[in-house]
Amino acid sequence: GDSVTQMEGPVTLSEEAFLTINCTYTATGYPSLFWYVQYPGEGLQLLLKATKADDKGSNKGFEATYRKETTSFHLEKGSVQVSDSAVYFCASGYQGGKLIFGQGTELSVKP
Amino acid sequence: DARVTQTPRHKVTEMGQEVTMRCQPILGHNTVFWYRQTMMQGLELLAYFRNRAPLDDSGMPKDRFSAEMPDATLATLKIQPSEPRDSAVYFCASGKPTGTGGTDTQYFGPGTRLTVL
Numbered sequence: 594g595d596s597v598t599q600m601e602g603p604v605t606l607s608e609e610a611f612l613t614i615n616c617t618y619t620a621t622g623y624p625s626l627f628w629y630v631q632y633p634g635e636g637l638q639l640l641l642k643a644t645k646a647d648d649k650g651s652n653k654g655f656e657a658t659y660r661k662e663t664t665s666f667h668l669e670k671g672s673v674q675v676s677d678s679a680v681y682f683c684a685s686g687y688q689g690g691k692l693i694f695g696q697g698t699e700l701s702v703k704p
Numbered sequence: 705d706a707r708v709t710q711t712p713r714h715k716v717t718e719m720g721q722e723v724t725m726r727c728q729p730i731l732g733h734n735t736v737f738w739y740r741q742t743m744m745q746g747l748e749l750l751a752y753f754r755n756r757a758p759l760d761d762s763g764m765p766k767d768r769f770s771a772e773m774p775d776a777t778l779a780t781l782k783i784q785p786s787e788p789r790d791s792a793v794y795f796c797a798s799g800k801p802t803g804t805g806g807t808d809t810q811y812f813g814p815g816t817r818l819t820v821l
Contacts, residue, residue: 627809629812634814635814635815636708636795636797636812636813636814636815637747637795637797637810637812638812639809639810639811642809682747691737691749691752691760692749692810694746694747696746697746697747
């Protein structure tokens, strides 16, 4: 079945550092891919998504490109802020169906 | 700004008691998901509904958990009897088909933090 694997956390960075959180997936078809973010004490929020190969999702300075050849959807940001501290979840899914989530990667950004 | 609402936000109960969690999906969304989040297991899908009909509840322990949608504005998740291992945060999410071949974005509620003593 389909699965999503993320790099393990926690990831600790200094403010303004470059961020990469790796995500790879296995799929029987051609899913859409998502990054969700969870701030402390809150539910998950959609950060960005891509629906087909080579699409790039972007939001709030974060980017991820749907790479079919490497089955990856790595999250990047050029300059992180303290307010980006959260848990980030990569997910895959098909239209109208359930999402398969990775285990989450905790990011801590220090001033 | 439409949001998914969940009640209660926090629940502390004793082992053996019945627990009912409620979710109000975003108006117009026809798909509702129930998730459980723990440190050990991460985020697990328990069940989901489309147009109030259950599509998949394979993630739910059938002997003690039940999920229903009495109407389009209310989804419930019940645990009877509750056990300490049920302690977790339970999230409800709602979504709708995009109609253009894309996948639903799921909108999550704030969660119900359940503690079973």
